[in-house]
Amino acid sequence: MAETKLKESIGEEEEKKEAEDQSFEELGVDARLLRALHKKGIAKPTPIQGVAIPLILEGKDVVARAKTGSGKTLAYLLPLLQKLFTVRADRKKLAPNAFVLVPTRELSQQVYAEVLSLVELCRVKLKVVQLNSNMLANDLRAALAGPPDILISTPTCVAKCLSGGILKAESISESLETLVLDEADLLLSYGYEKDIKAFTPHVPRSCQCLLMSATSSFTHFHTINSFT
Numbered sequence: 001m002a003e004t005k006l007k008e009s010i011g012e013e014e015e016k017k018e019a020e021d022q023s024f025e026e027l028g029v030d031a032r033l034l035r036a037l038h039k040k041g042i043a044k045p046t047p048i049q050g051v052a053i054p055l056i057l058e059g060k061d062v063v064a065r066a067k068t069g070s071g072k073t074l075a076y077l078l079p080l081l082q083k084l085f086t087v088r089a090d091r092k093k094l095a096p097n098a099f100v101l102v103p104t105r106e107l108s109q110q111v112y113a114e115v116l117s118l119v120e121l122c123r124v125k126l127k128v129v130q131l132n133s134n135m136l137a138n139d140l141r142a143a144l145a146g147p148p149d150i151l152i153s154t155p156t157c158v159a160k161c162l163s164g165g166i167l168k169a170e171s172i173s174e175s176l177e178t179l180v181l182d183e184a185d186l187l188l189s190y191g192y193e194k195d196i197k198a199f200t201p202h203v204p205r206s207c208q209c210l211l212m213s214a215t216s217s218f219t220h221f222h223t224i225n226s227f228t
């Protein structure tokens with residue numbers, strides 16, 4: 001038993017070392033994103049990025065747990081954008097391809113700014129929309145007309161769009177390919193339960209789910225523990 005624990009611990013150390021030594025290129029990151037990272041002055045993946053990016057690129061559902069400031073946002077944004085670079089132009093586009101749900105408007109703005117800067121640096125054409133609950137129904141409708149590739153929002157705002165018929169449940173079921181819950185521990189806590197439940201029944205089984213958190217413990221996904 002003690003020997004097994006020791007082996008596991010050595011294995012974890014080796015895995016940690018490997019993750020630390022890898023470059024973004026070795027993780028499989030696209031050349032456009034590599035150039036964007038270079039321009040942003042980001043040279044090497046953080047440990048959580050080293051482990052999460054290849055798994056997300058493989059299409060796995062992932063729960064990533066790493067402390068605040070460890071780079072979880074890029075850990076999901078890089079593979080998400082890379083996936084969107086290769087989406088067929090002629091795909092049926094009824095609703096957003098990817099949802100990034102966050103607990104607060106402030107975080108939603110931060111994520112939106114990060115996505116826009118990457119998209120701009122990569123010089124790709126992707127429609128990225130950020131919604132917030134203070135927007136009027138007409139503004140929400142206008143933002144979602146010609147569905148975005150990425151929708152960044154709080155669950156409360158998504159629930160409002162669903163109940164107001166601005167987002168159609170059937171369209172989400174047909175179009176959604178990636179769902180990110182950033183700060184998943186907060187999103188899955190009591191305060192957001194109703195809004196999350198309004199949305200989750202429409203997430204198709206084929207949708208890749210990425211749960212990012214500083215403190216969560218989930219069991220139904222491929223779980224990554226932080227090395228930080």
Ligand SMILES: Nc1ncnc2c1ncn2[C@@H]1O[C@H](COP(=O)(O)OP(=O)(O)OP(=O)(O)O)[C@@H](O)[C@H]1O
Nearest residue numbers: 042043044045046067068069070071072073074214
């Ligand atoms: N590989 C990297 N090298 C250097 N800086 C990085 C790297 N990845 C991310 N950063 C920067 O580190 C900072 C923190 O990253 P980020 O906000 O993604 O952390 P986080 O784990 O999501 O934190 P939180 O739990 O608060 O959401 C940001 O300024 C980001 O640009």
